[in-house]
Amino acid sequence: MARPDGLGAAFVEELATTSPFKRGNFTQVAADRLRDMIVEGTLAPGSKLQERELCQQMGISRTPMREAFKVLAADGLVVLHPSRGATVSRLRIDEVEEMFAVMSALEALSGELAAERITDEEIAEIRVIHAQMLLYYTRGELAPYFKCNQQIHEKILAAADNLTLANTYRGLAGRVRRARYIANMSQARWAQAVAEHEEILAALVARDGARLSALLKRHLKNKGETVRESLLAELPRRAAGG
Amino acid sequence: MARPDGLGAAFVEELATTSPFKRGNFTQVAADRLRDMIVEGTLAPGSKLQERELCQQMGISRTPMREAFKVLAADGLVVLHPSRGATVSRLRIDEVEEMFAVMSALEALSGELAAERITDEEIAEIRVIHAQMLLYYTRGELAPYFKCNQQIHEKILAAADNLTLANTYRGLAGRVRRARYIANMSQARWAQAVAEHEEILAALVARDGARLSALLKRHLKNKGETVRESLLAELPRRAAGG
DNA sequence: TCGGGAAATTATGCATTCAAAATGCCGGCT
């Protein structure tokens, strides 16, 4: 689901900054932009989406903006209140737990499928990213680490060669990404995650589907717990702060 | 995903037939109606969605109809061709296979979770539906059989108590439902499905999560194969017929 | 001073209008 065509934020920027009249996909552009704003927290969970205001901000009219709201609502990032506008959906902790449960089931499947189908070349590519990721880990650079991490999971998803699976997964991943923005890993958790990734890579090389599946499932479960802990720790702070 | 609020077709009818001015959500109504039309085949896969025509048909204007298109596109039932309108998405056989693979992973999870949490009362309810289903089976009444079947899976999903899982599953189920409309089971397949359901019920009663999970997974896999066979058998006929 | 209610304001939902792009058609050109 999410954005099957995958117009990235880059294009959004391109349109917003340069020639303002590239007719065709104001809706898509608005949706992607809103998505980014929600994920990075510019639009806080629970905050109201003022269509008038956002329209001015993006220099478009209400129609495509409203369509964008609908799309994001279908994605679960936004809640529509009939005749009362739209708000950024709050992600309750139990919801995040639910999502991670579902995602780990999907990761398990992707592991099974990937083990059957992955090519040596794909493994080699993953190996490169993996090594890069380790480097960032040793340097303690979290953001690029995450990026590599995500790329690896994307590669595995791609190797599974099941677009429906990939889209379903991405839909959920998009929704929890905002939680991850908030979440910070402890050193212990981080080390554990890296260790797990080593095992995952090994299972991938061995084409051991069952093992890979179990590893990925556990990996996601741990990630879920990390995020959960962070959220629990962060929640009271936020309540106090604003 | 899908329709989290779940306004059903009933409401659509209500609005369409009685007081025509119930201001509020023509978009939702239009989306649900289109969904039904697509699922039941009134709008054939690949056919163009003529917005003007559909607007007249439903007595609404283009704005909510276009919004409905966007929502259905996010659900995957409709494909938007920029500046060229929207068409009902075709479901390719490999896509159906993909969906069933994902659904079986989700069913497996729902089985695991349900086994942990299901109450005696819920089991009793399922037992009733199960018995009813068997009756329809012996009578050879396919449609009501399917309905019971679906209800059982819904009950298990409900028992799993994971809304995200349920919504994700429903999103996919909604998309493959059209395939099932076409599909017809062989007697052997039907008997096998019934036998599997017996086992599923037993595992549920025993609260055997691992077993239930495996059974559901296999069950869905078989269902997927059934649908696949039907589609393969139906495809050439359709090509010849029109 | 506080609470209730009505009017004004605001914002939402849908319709309509306006503009641009695509499709189809006709004529000219090779």
Added chain:
DNA sequence: AGCCGGCATTTTGAATGCATAATTTCCCGA
């Protein structure tokens, strides 16, 4: 005779307008 290009028509995409529902404010009474 067939193909390419330009013009008209159709259709889509976005903006604006209008009616209604929600919210806020303000006034009056207790």
